[in-house]
Amino acid sequence: ISLYSSEPFINEIAKKFKDFLIEYNLNKKMKKFKNSKDFISRQIENYLSELDNLNYKIRQIQMMNNLSLDDAKNPILNELFEIKKKQTSLVFEIQSLNDWLKNPYDENEIITSDPVIQKAITNLLIFKDTLNILLVKFGNSSYEYISVYNAYKKLKEDLKQKVIERIKNLQSQLNLLRKNELKLRNELSSTFETEKEAITLISRKKAIEDIITVLSQRMEEIKIQEAEIVPDFKILEFTEKPYIEIKGRNWLRNLIFSAIFSLFLSVVLVIIKNYTSNVIKELDDLSKFGINKAYIIPEISDENYLPLTILKNRDYRKIIEGHIYLESFRIVVLENSLNNLKLFGITSSIQGDGKSYISINLASTIAMMNKNVILLDCDLRKGDITEMTGNSKKLGLSDILSSNFENLIYNYLENLFVVPKGLTFIDPIAIFSSNKFDEFLKFLKDKFDVIILDLPPILRIAETKIIIDKLENFIFVLRINLTPTDNLREAILRISKEKIKVYIANGFDLSTSYGYKQKYYYISR
Incomplete structure (x- = not known):
């Protein structure tokens, strides 16, 4: 919307702002395409590098053992190559169809060789364009729009059924191919070990070549889409002189x-x-407290890359992208062998440092490493873990004195179990100082690989000291620009420094940090 003013410089500012809006909108779209192209380029680069290594190994085996692996001279080998090629194609199509079923919005993302599905997609896209026209012309409550929309919904449901049937058909074909592959490999079992190795390498080589071809085609499609982008908003011009002139004030x-x-x-x-x-503002402030190493957990703006979200959606492909949100948690786990540590607690100095957020994401990270993890909500007053996992109406830790241990454990996600805070209102000190709590920890040690206790803050909460005395390993969480220095000093004095295994600086703003482009996002001195 343009601005009119009797002052020329204001009109100039309005024009610059309009130009900025257009440029910002286009840059935002271009960034999306750039990220896609960069990801595909990295994948192609990795596969090309692997292809070079395979070619080198194959040549070495042929030269050292005087092997001839000509497909024309070995019909079984030739047939095995064809099976591998078909398997790669089927797996890629099944993945594409499954992705669309999970997020059935853009039919252009479907990659299939089935003419029936291709025809159904074409019909659905025609109906979608028709709906957009009717929406502009008549509105979404008109008879014309509703009639076409109902037909569109039916077509979409039909397409989903066709996709499901196609996936079943492809799975059957894939199983048959695998049986044939096994049969052919058994026929080749009488050959030398070196020849078998060469066959495996060549099969892998052909599969990689097919993948590179598919990625290159996708890259070309993205470039075409990128060339066609336009701003997705319109600037309305209302530049008329106002009826009332505003005079300058005194x-x-x-x-x-x-x-x-x-x-x-x-x-x-x-x-x-x-x-x-008087708060911790940067990592250098920690050295005053004798903290020589702290791991950074960045300020989160996209929850899709958090370990909890990835485990919940089982979207393990995001691990390959190496996003900083996910990698920051993986680095904490692996560099401190938390996935092999049987029992540890997570605490902070005061409320609001994000210890429960750290606890559930570290637990999710370890669970993705194929470890059975259990997370105990020991903060019986607040119970953030209980709320996050939707267990606020279930038995839990506060019911330990009168309940069977098995009834307090719930399977939240794959490999991730939780013990909520419970339903009984009782003094937390009575729970944590009881023999039942010690017996419960011993019971959990026999059943789970890793046990994590989400503890209350150290300061101003009495029961935290009781749990601290029972444990040997802790993770201490502080929050940049929030944790007061006095509180941090007092909290550290209440725990033996030998017990604190890891310090985590939560809420770190990487956009202003010198460590933003480093490979590992922690500071070590």
């Missing part, structure tokens, strides 16, 4: 108002500065 009054406002703003800034100067 300059003395403006000057007095500016002085008062400046004074008020200065006072506010001083107050804010005094408040924030």
